[in-house]
Amino acid sequence: MLDPYALTVHTLTLRQLGSAAQLAEINANQVADTETALAKAVADGNVIAARGNFMITPAGRGFLDTVYPSAFAAVRSDAAVDAAMDSFETGVNKQILALTTDWQTVEVNGERVSNDHGDAEYDAAIIDKLGRVLDKTQRVLRPLVEVDALVGRFLDRIAAALTRVEGGEIDYVSGVRVDSVHTVWFQLHEHLLRLTGRERPE
Template identity: 65%
Template structure:
């Protein structure tokens, strides 16, 4: 697995521009441990810093590409993990993408129209289906969560975003400025792809 410094660097591949606090929220490390790791990574040319936020450099990505094969060798060799990823890509990932589209648009006279969230029954139906897909996701990704606790942290964050959406905060389904279901799902997807050495599907 990744050591703490490598995990900090890895987290910047999941969120392209992030503060130490945001990195801590994603990977569960203490912020006072993340900050010095970032400072060292900046010194080493692996990370760029601007106004308190950080971004990984090509050198940082190259470093991780060197680290991943050994760090995740056991995960990548697991047939259970491979089967879980096949199920994830062909099932729940497609379903979440479809439900995100349904959340963002409604059909008016056969034409997709931006959802103004004026129909609570429509929104409730989408949220109910999304909740069932997220519950299934925990089961599908079980072999990965057993090997890497960060996977379970992502599913917990997805549940937290859904709870806020169910409470009326509509941005928490697909908003890009908050840790919405869509935002956290994208991060989780990138993480499991890097764990398993797979490419993001077209």
């Protein structure tokens, strides 16, 4: 697995721009440890700082490319993980993407238009489906949760976002300014790809 320094740099591939606190929320490091790692990463040229936020550099991506193969060797050779990823990509990931589209748009006279969320029953049906897909995702990704705690953290964050949706905060379905189901799902997927060495499907 990744040491705190590499994990901090890695987290910037999941969230393209973020503060130390935001990165720590993703990777479960202490904020102070994240700040220390970021300071070193900036000095090393792997990260750049901009007004309290940080971004990975091409050198940082190159650094991770040298770290991943050894750090994740055991995961990448695990047959159960490989099978779980196949199920994830062909099943729940496609379902989440389709539900996000259904949430953001509705069909009117054969055309897709923006969903104004005026139909409570339509929205409630999608939220219910999201809950069922996320329950299935917990089962599908169990082999990965067993070998990488960060996967379980992502699933907990997605569940927390869904709880807020169910409480009426509908921006937590796909809003880009909050840790919505869709936002955290994207981070989870990117982490899974880097963990397993796979390419993002077209």
